Amino acid sequence: MTRVAALTDRLVYLMDCEQRCAEGVLYSLTSHGYRVIGLTTSTFFPMRFSWHLDTWLRSPALNESFEKYFDFLKGLPEKGVIVPSGDLSVKFLSRYATRLEAEGFLLNVPAQDSLDTLFDKYSCNRACAAMGIPVARTFSITEIEQDPAIIDSLRWPVVVKPTALAGGNYRKVGARSGLASAIGEIRQAVEKESVRLNESGVVVQEWVDSGMEDNWSCEVYYNRAGQLVDSVTIKRVRTSLSKQGTPTSRMYCGVLEPEARLVKRTEELLSAYKWRGFAHVEYIYSRQDDEFYLTEVNPRLPGYAYLLSASGHEHGWFYAADLSGETFHVNGKSRGVTYFETLRYPGDITDGVINSLRGNLDFGSLIASYVRAFRSRDQVVVDHFNAKDLGLTLGLVLTNIKSFFDKSVSYIKRRIRRHGVVRKA
Missing domain, CATH: 3.30.470.20 (ATP-grasp fold, B domain)
Structure with missing residues (x-):
């Protein structure tokens, strides 16, 4: 698994190194003389192909047990800086900060009370409102259940969303009649075992009209x-x-x-x-x-x-x-500086094609934005292309191909199970 010999004793562990945000800091760290070890539950991921990654280690799944992940880190032969990637990794580091520092690790994350307040969308909304920072009117499900009159006061449409999950998990509701089903959907999403440790609630928030x-x-x-x-x-x-x-x-x-x-x-x-x-x-x-x-x-x-x-x-x-x-x-x-998420699947180009076919996006305007950017004097950043780390770019392309193949096979299997045969298009 080792790619290059260590140039320095300065060691950084990248948690969840299969994630985009970890990929985005790898070259920056190594170009400043840090030795980077990736931690991941995956075996096939873009960063594995980077020649800037010293090595990678298979870690336990953080969403299954914080204690098991701590034991894994404690057992590592070298201690160093730990860089979090996903939200859950920050939550883990915050709760285990004292124990990890006692083991010799270095980390810089919010204190648990600050994190619990501001990462949760409901308590963050209330904290902002108390400080005079503009926020949309937001209510917890408990508040609505205790005072149904709140529903009558809402300005429609509204969004129903988790308080501690990322990734566009929300439902836009245009009228009162659709509220109960949307709440049910989001409740199911936050109660999944895979996100149990996120400890997410559900809120209803007035929609801010925007593009x-x-x-x-x-x-x-x-x-x-x-x-x-x-x-x-x-x-x-x-x-x-x-x-x-x-x-x-x-x-x-x-x-x-x-x-x-x-x-x-x-x-x-x-x-x-x-x-x-x-x-x-x-x-x-x-x-x-x-x-x-x-x-x-x-x-x-x-x-x-x-x-x-x-x-x-x-x-x-x-x-x-x-x-x-x-x-x-x-x-x-x-x-x-102009940024494009071009080389990912899903990404700007692949989703652009799909959304144009759905009538939600003018594909010509998408292409025009690339032409304007490359003709301008702006720095253009394409995610993820780095001439000094073509291994990572290759790894991303290979991961895209694998992801597309896996999704295609999964789709065919679902059609077979549902209909017995694959219908012709």
Whole structure:
């Protein structure tokens, strides 16, 4: 499994190294002299093909048992910096921080009480409202069950969504008649065994009328002393879409664009809760109100972490350098960078074809955005293409092929089970 000999004793473990955000910081870390070991439950993943990865280790599934994962880390022969990837990995590190540090690991994550408040969409909404940060009206299912009159006060449409799950898990409901079934669907989603440790509830939130380009985020890194080290704001140009054509928060195309209001509100909120480490804070802009509404705080790198690394916002390196006592300088761009999630499946191109066939997207405008970007003076970041790590790009292509093949076989098997034979198209 070893790819290259270690150049330094400075060791970084990347949790969930099969995830996009981990891929986005790998080259940044190794280019600054860190030796990176990936931890994963998978055996076939893009980073495995990177010549910048020192080695990878098969880990237990974090969503099955925090204690087993701790025992796995405790048994590693070398200790070093641990970089979280997914939300659950941050939750684990926060709860086990004292024990992990006693074993010799270095980590920088929010304290458990701060994390529990701001990562949960309901309690985060209440915290923001108390501080005067604009948020959409939001109610827990318990509140609605105790006071049915709340439903009469809602401004429709609304969204029903989990309080602690990522990935566009929500249902948009246009009228009261569809509310009960939407709540039932989301309840089933949060009660699955695979997400049990996320400890997610369900909320009903008034819909903020917006389009794809009204989704924004503020990416920040807070050092171990609780100081804001770096921030950058990003505007979506194109996102993934639900089957109904509703935009999600997953960015397929975006640009760095300064927005001081987002930085101010993000810093105000996170500093009040003595934040540590990464934060990916999402906002929706309402053209009707000319207002940004904070929707959620994610305690991790964004899926498009490669955009941050490529534009000088090397939050993965800042994290490791901060914990290692290394001096580092922040010099990231604030504009003039365009991002495309081109080489992934699903991704900008593959979903673009599907959404254009559904009538939810003009494919010509998608192609035009590429032409404009490459003709402009902007830096263009394609996820994931790095001329200095073509192994990772190759691994991504191979993973895409495998994923497409696996989905095709699964589809054929379902058709056979359902109908006995595969129907002709």
